[in-house]
Amino acid sequence: MDMDLLECPLCPFSVLKKDNYVLQLHFEQIHTEDSPFRIENDPEPLPPAVVPEKPSPTSSNDGDTPSDLEDENSVLCPEPDCREVILLSDFNTHLDLHAAATLSFDETTGKYHSQPPASSSMQSSSNKHINITLKSGTKAPSFLTRNLGNATPSSPSRRADEDARKLKKKSPKSRGNSTGSEKSTLSRSIAAFNPFTKAHSVRASQNTARLGRAELGPHAWEDRMPKWLHDQLANGPKITIVNRIGRDGRLIKQEHVQNETPGIIPILAQLSALDRTVKQAYYCHPSTLHIGKTPKEGGFCGYRNIQMLISYIQGARAQGLEEFPGRTPGVLKLQDMIERAWDKGINEIGRQQTGGIRDTRKYIGTPEAQALFLSCQIDCAVELFTDSPDGHIEAHEQLLYAIESYFKQAPVRSDGSNVCKTLLPPIYLQQPGHSVTIIGFERRKDGSTNLVVFDPMYQTSPAMHALLGRRNIKTPRPEVLQAYRRGTRQLGKHAAFECLMLTAFPPLFPAWDV
Structure with a gap:
């Protein structure tokens, strides 16, 4: 076995060690019958896991690879001009706002349109609803949880929200959270030493x-x-x-x-x-x-x-x-x-x-x-x-x-x-x-x-x-x-x-x- 890979104990599926949460998601979706991650009555089979696309290191202009920039609580935005490192809890909203930034009005139809973020490998080729929950209860981007034939931004699906609530007790504490809460908190503040x-x-x-x-x-x-x-x-x-x-x-x-x-x-x-x-x-x-x-x-x-x-x-x-x-x-x-x-x-x-x-x-x-x-x-x-x-x-x-x-x-x-x-x-x-x-x-x-x-x-x-x-x-x-x-x-x-x-x-x- 390659020392840099983790293998599923029940099938040939394997991932890099740094992507161990992908293996966890695979196990939940494929091998666990009562998992909240599992998609029931899906007309078409889905890939075993959907995770944020990590840009190739060769595409970076500054010599930084995605693994250099990310940690267990964050991911590099897949938009090529963004280069922001995003908290996983904010990933859905971040991609929706990228879509909102492309919003335009079509004079011929009288409707608004926007382009989904340019992470094409994360999108399904068919017009169907995808309900996926990522690592630590983080929902998939909401442009994945809606009908992809309609590019207008919308909120995540009800099922995805329910999945997140089910996983709430299992989620690890956010980095820097000293209160014991599962919500993220400021990692740096001037409140303790500044008189103003x-x-x-x-x-x-x-x-x-x-x-x-x-x-x-x-x-x-x-x-x-x-x-x-x-x-x-x-x-x-x-x-x-x-x-x-x-x-x-x-x-x-x-x-x-x-x-x-x-x-x-x-x-x-x-x-x-x-x-x-x-x-x-x-x-x-x-x-x-x-x-x-x-x-x-x-x-x-x-x-x-x-x-x-x-x-x-x-x-x-x-x-x-x-x-x-x-x-x-x-x-x-x-x-x-x-x-x-x-x-x-x-x-x-x-x-x-x-x-x-x-x-x-x-x-x-x-x-x-x-x-x-x-x-x-x-x-x-x-x-x-x-x-x-x-x-x-x-x-x-x-x-x-x-x-x-x-x-x-x-x-x-x-x-x-x-x-x-x-x-x-x-x-x-x-x-x-x-x-x-x-x-x-x-x-x-x-x-x-x-x-x-x-x-x-x-x-x-x-x-x-x-x-x-x-x-x-x-x-x-x-x-x-x-x-x-x-x-x-x-x-x-x-x-x-x-x-x-x-x-x-x-x-x-x-x-x-x-």
Whole structure:
């Protein structure tokens, strides 16, 4: 027997040792009659296991192989331009959001369409429903659990959800989870040592030692990122000039930045107003840009969210404007600013924990974002939300309540609709394994609530681009709005969150009609 392989004891099936969970899934599906993994009454036989496709090492531009990047709780996204390492618990949602980023409207049929993620080997060639549960109770991507003839994103099947619930007691604890919960929690927090932090419920323990992959990602120990990536970041996003006709009939030359999309918030506000399920919605300052990643750059979400907060400062001419002249500073510039903040003694434990971040791909979070803003004399504060010790109040419930309270305290522009248009800054939200920028909040008529976010991992869809600039949308577009919503289904997977808020009073000059 090959020492690098594991063999099924009942049949010739074998897998690599590092894929031992595939063997477990095979055994459950093929050799266990009462397994929740088993598919009953399937008209066509399925392969023994369906797992995330791992790109070939030869396809990597930076010399990293998938095994270098992944661990037992994560997987490399199969999308060729993504290069993100995703928590297995978030894998389904991640692929659905990739599909949502391709959403477009077909004028001939009057319907929306999107392309499933480019992991073709994971897809069935026939139009049928596939119900598969992956390692540790993680469901298969929801584009696999629906009729593949319909590419519109949808939620996972009911059976897959039931399988996950059955396996809940068997699932191992998520990495970094010190509470005993099966939900993932923050592996790194500044709550224990930073005087500007307000903690809700349990405080995270202080860790001043050098951190590793669990906290800083797969490149935790690199001294320098690959030259091709450094050059890509140094050159910045591609900028093109687009000619369009203005309302007065004159030709207007408009700049288009590859990974920046202005004008989304006014469109989302209109879509919330048109959604009959929404009772009340709130949105932050409309100048905030959606800033996404550039191809193959990997996990720079922390920097991209800092950029989105800076875009607010620039657009609203808010506190700290003089620190950010010209274009939004790039990733390498932000790294220099964070290092200089440490030089000033601001959150300097971050340097000890990371070993320095200049010209590396190490993950950053709220400690670095706060250090940067405080070094620029920009008022900000961090709040930590964790599950209560007795389990009665969950972190996502505290988070949603706090964000609604944040928006409610602001002066709003009322136009008679159910949407409150504020001039508040957006909010940096750190969740386990990823961060996003909160730009709004919705309360539904059924009592449920959700955040509205800009996610730097995904580009703006063609369907949203088609709506930009419109001031009088009359038809509901729930398909477009859904990609920006994060509710209990997504947030409830996590046991802790951190928010960074810019606390200076926002400028009160008109912005929504500009």
